[in-house]
Amino acid sequence: MVRRRPAAMIREGITQLARAGLPTPRADARLLLAHAARMEPSGLATTRELGEAVARRYEELLDRRSGGEPVQYLTGVAWFRRIKVLVGPGVFIPRPETETVVQFALSRLMALRRDTGPAPVVVDLCTGSGAIAASIADEYPGEPRIHAVERSGAALVWARRNLEPHGVEVVHGDMADALHELNGGADLVVANPPYVPTGAAGRVPADVLAHDPREALFSGADGLDALRVLAGTAARLLRPGGWLVVEHDETQGGSAPQLLAATGSFRMIEDHPDLTGRPRFVSAVRRAQVEEWTP
Known part of the structure; x- marks a missing residue:
């Protein structure tokens, strides 16, 4: 099973979302990865590696966000x-x-x-x-x-x-x-x-x-x-x-x-x-x- 570090996954997400012309790629990539991993965003800092299932969910979310879907609709949550x-x-x-x-x-x-x-x-x-x-x-x-x-x-x-x-x-x-x-x-x-x-x-x-x-x-x-x-x-x-x-x-x-x-x-x-x-x-x-x- 291939496992990946969250920091590297976030960097790749930022690159993809920035290329799509989205205004907040860093924040979006972090929120989407946390959602894919089914944890709070703060939990990413103390997580050493994430598995293939998380990576697949993350890639799907990145593709949908790159297509213009609001990150809040993708995660189901807006912070207010x-x-x-x-x-x-x-x-x-x-x-x-x-x-x-x-x-x-x-x-x-x-x-x-x-x-x-x-x-x-x-x-x-x-x-x-x-x-x-x-x-x-x-x-x-x-x-x-x-x-x-x-x-x-x-x-x-x-x-x-x-x-x-x-x-x-x-x-x-x-x-x-x-x-x-x-x-x-x-x-x-x-x-x-x-x-x-x-x-x-x-x-x-x-x-x-x-x-x-x-x-x-x-x-x-x-x-x-x-x-x-x-x-x-x-x-x-x-x-x-x-x-x-x-x-x-x-x-x-x-x-x-x-x-x-x-x-x-x-x-x-x-x-x-x-x-x-x-x-x-x-x-x-x-x-x-x-x-x-x-x-």
Whole structure:
């Protein structure tokens, strides 16, 4: 039986993935080898040799990744903040930039703690894989009552797998009509909705276009169609003083706050950058009295 050292296998994987033009060949090769060996990536450092069966699985994974399949779909896992999120075909893969959205949302929940106690009411709209809701459930030092809404049946499968162990209520439905029983009672509404303008498909990586669900990517000519609906739903769900936190496209640092301001439902509207300094999400506070608004 031929046995091989992990370091040599990773080097060969890096070479293959780099030749395919993939952006992160080193990280991908390491993750794929660990998956083929059925161990955590950290275990590779203390493993002297791997057998033929692992090598065959690894070669197959490298070929599929070279063909453009997302590494997260191949391993079935996306790392997000301090949790592992189960993912696969049909669900949007959570991105690192969304981690800053969660961090801000958690900070707002902590600021509201005097009013809410240890059990704030949180709504995650367009939950997808459930990464945001799962992270809040994992990190908030209390017992938040979290409700996650998803319209896509394919994505809902993954949301339930990720959220039910955390005690999060998963709702299958359109965010425009969801959770009327919570009207005026939510402390935080958070979302990563679709926000790419339909005319901007050319700047979306080819592997994202080929594999991530389009309904999780695109949202009308200006990319704000989902936010228009979401703003109305958030105004309905939030109590006065409750917070809205929504991710957006890096080109919408001006237009997303303007949209929220036009509703008359929010105050303290502010845009925020991600860790690279690009506009990434908008936050706002629900007014006590609101004006009528039609999107």
